[in-house]
Amino acid sequence: MAARANDVWKVYGSGEAQVAALRGVNAEFERARFTAIMGPSGSGKSTLMHCLAGLDSVTRGTIHIGDTAVTGLGDAGLTKLRRDKVGFIFQQFNLLPTLTALENILLPLSIAGRKPDKEWLDTVIDTVGLRDRLGHRPAQLSGGQQQRVACARALASRPDVIFADEPTGNLDSRAGAEVLGFLRRSVAEYQQTIVMVTHDPVAASYAGRVIFLADGQIVSELIEPTPETVLDTMKKLDGLAEAGL
Amino acid sequence: MLRATLKSLLARKVRLVLSGLAVVLGVMFVSGAFVLTDTLGRSFDTVFSDAYAGTDVGVSAKPKIDVGEMEGMEVAGTFPASALEQVRGVSGVASATGLAAADGARVIGSNGKVLTSVGAPQFGSNWTGESGQVELREGRGPTADNEVAVNGAVAKAAKLAVGDRVGILTLQPKREFTVVGIFGYGGDRDSLGGAQEVTFTERAAQELMLGQPGVFSELSVKAADGVDPAKLRDDIAGTLGDGYVVKTGEQLSEDASAGLKEGLAFFNNILLGFAGVALFVGIFLILNTFSIIVAQRTRELALLRAIGAGRRQVIGSVLVEAVAIGLVASVLGLGAGIGVGALLAYVFGQTAGGLQLAGLGVPPAAVISSFAVGLVVTVIAAVLPAMRAARIPPVAAMQDVATPDRPLTKISVAGAVVSAIGGTLMAFGLSGTGGNTLLTILGGVLLCFIGVALLTPLISRPVVGLLGRLFSWSVPGKLGRLNSGRNPRRTAITAAALMVGIALVTGVTVILDSAKSSITALAEDTIQAELVISGAQTGPRPPSFDPAVLDQAAEVPGVAMVAGLYGDRAVVGGKQGWITATSSVPALREIYRATPTAGSIDSLGPNQLLVDSKTAKDRGLSVGDTVPVQLSRGDAQNYTLTGIYAESELFGGFVIPASAAANFAVPQPTQAYLKLAPGASVDQVMPRVETLLADSPEVSVADRADFIEQQAGQLDGLLTMIQILLALAIVIAVLGIVNTLALSVLERTRELGLLRAIGLRRGQTMRMITVEAVVISVFGALLGVAVGAGLGAAVVRALREDGITNLVLPWSEMGLFLGLAAVVGVVAAVLPAIRAARLNVLGAIAHE
């Protein structure tokens, strides 16, 4: 198991203004699998991902990355966890503007003081297709290229899990498809584990499994999804929600 | 619009406080200077109105030579006792007292040294009874010539009681007296304004303080009841005729106080110098802060423009902010200035031997100048950023904030032009052809600074890159280096602020070290004496010693020649200048290796004088000419020029025989050079000369090397003082670095969040910020050292004619400054680094 959430609650604020973003989430993320987390806006997708990745603390429950219990780690422990076991791809602003593409890719390794595995690095760079852009700075790259650099950076250190929060949210459909295809290949060919938050059914269909969140709870799950099945499930959930009202 | 401005102002108070702090400091020194001079001035007024309390009209004689405040001692004129009888005969005079008073009664304390006095006079006079404010505390007034009464300040400092014996130096060498009385002043004060006072019998005072029996230096007249002092003054003046100065007591006290206040101007100038440097550096800081604020507010300002605000309104909104900061800084600075003024006045009062301070005063000038300076400086600094803000197009509201880096061409050309003008102005000033040379030089230096500051962004690219490589061995170091190169303008202004202080310190060090080295080299080359008798001068009066020592020293086995030197100001041929008297012309000639260019310099008879070739040429003098000479005492006399010697850097001017020195302000030798016989040993001769000086505690004997070092070392104190002054500029520059870093951390919140998310440790984050700070500050120091060395070298080059022939670059100090700058960077980074490390990762990533 690459990551696991047991009865995770996340409550923001207190008293009147209290919001329970996650209410007893149980989820497991297998190794070498591409999992998408879907759900309407405000359903708690980002919160779940942040908790899983050790970026945010949980109110109740436990999180494990590999064998490491994330809940209970201090800042130093969390930093080490993020550095050695987790990779990130954010929706935007993934790269340091002062560094070249290659330097950005190598950044987590340099921070950790680890030597890059030359062969793996070549593979990653070729997979994302950025060999001729390695010396460029982020400002000289398109949005899609920037996200691919971010993917390569996340992959370069071969983390236990890569968490991606709407990685294609800012891209047009073609650039988005490139990035998603690349993520899927890294799972299929290199046994990378990826957890991706998205609200786009097409993006979700690239994953091998989709879990659906609503109001901070997991309400459904699809294996080997297609855009159509994802859309259907979403509609169904919407219908349930409306009926519930 | 105004409300929007003020709201955003409050939202950014921390950074405004930081940048405003420089203005606060500058204003503090301005207002502090005014408060100090006002408070001390009024304290002096009280002292003198007390000192002249018993005097309705005062009579004195014009001095023979008018000596300026900072040039040396002035000797009061004297008049015969018959004047006293004349005044007593004037109708309306109740009583008249003759005073034989002068500065220079130096009491020898229990440690064998002369009592020190910081600026306050050491009066010696005749005892005139308990008049005015004077109150006997113990004993009686002196009745015999070997008796004295002393004031409380002297008694305390020398630990004297009635009946004790005490040695006193006057115009005469040391004499012993018995203390028969101790007196104080109204209000149980030990002293008026810190002055030390010794009173003798009238005859002793005339001989010891005025150098002539039967004369007075002052008359204190009391008017009969109902007589107007001003009328009495006119009557007395009419009776005495020309040559006398007659004033009312009120005038006298005002004049005396005004004289001292002139001396205070010196303090004022130091404080205003502080203020100038602080404010100059402060301008850089505020300029930077406003630039960053405008950059950060691009969207907000564009939005204002989009919804209809005009350019003027945008400029106005930035300037309103500047005015607000300026006002707050002025108020704070004024408050701090009052504190500093009060503190300095207190310290001054203590060191001046217990000057009773008048109540603290805040003159209107302090308030007005505080606000004027605070506002003007802040607004000037904000003008450029405000104009830039006005150029933001409304569409920027809809676009991404990323403003492209503007090219540096314009600013660099401007920098080159300004530097060139500054350099020319400096060269012009240094060559001495301009009218007001010092102002020209300062203006040139100022322009050079501004020019270099404008060029700094251009220089920063390669230099910061190179410097940064030093720290690039670790990832945080590399990130820090890249960050410091990211915004050349911002880095440049921050570094330039540091540059100013360090350049000034370096420049001054170059000049003083060069002067020191040149003087030392010259003295080692020129002075041919193995031993020198001299003392350290602390006030206007040079230390002196018993002339008998000269003859006794010549008798010491092993001593071949002794040249005693006396110095004073004199009017020679209608022009005031320095004059030297010597006990032995042949010895002097030998010791300075002087060579004659006309006439003979082998001997000097009475009323004969020598002069150096340069002065002779300037004045058109040749051997055989008759020159009238007026000394501090006595009447003018005609001298014959008998010899001209080749000018040298170390010795010059008019030389007359020692017999004439009796009419000098200090009629005793102030220096003596001893040349030893071949084969005589310094170690054997020195202790014997030392014993001769037992009764001359103001001087000591040193071998040649020590003497030269002492002379050159006089510059060290000056250097230290200037370095301390300029440390302030550096402190302000540190504030600038803190400010820039804090803003950078804020700006890069998301970046920091990303770095932390992918595993940058807290310690590494801090290191990254620290490297950025160190790179900026070392860059500033590097610039400062280079600019300072350049400026210093230029000045030294210009002073070559004046004998500063060696250019000494203080490498070790310059290295030290660089090292200090690195430390400064580390210190400046502490708070911003902690802030960056504490950043909440999630919050940072979501940061807008």
Ligand SMILES: Nc1ncnc2c1ncn2[C@@H]1O[C@H](COP(=O)(O)OP(=O)(O)O)[C@@H](O)[C@H]1O
């Ligand atoms: N820092 C926060 N403070 C308070 N409420 C929050 C915070 N972050 C998220 N929430 C709330 O938690 C819920 C889930 O948010 P989020 O996980 O961002 O949803 P999603 O990513 O699915 O759109 C929302 O109702 C949101 O308002």
Ligand SMILES: [Mg+2]
């Ligand atoms: Mg979200």
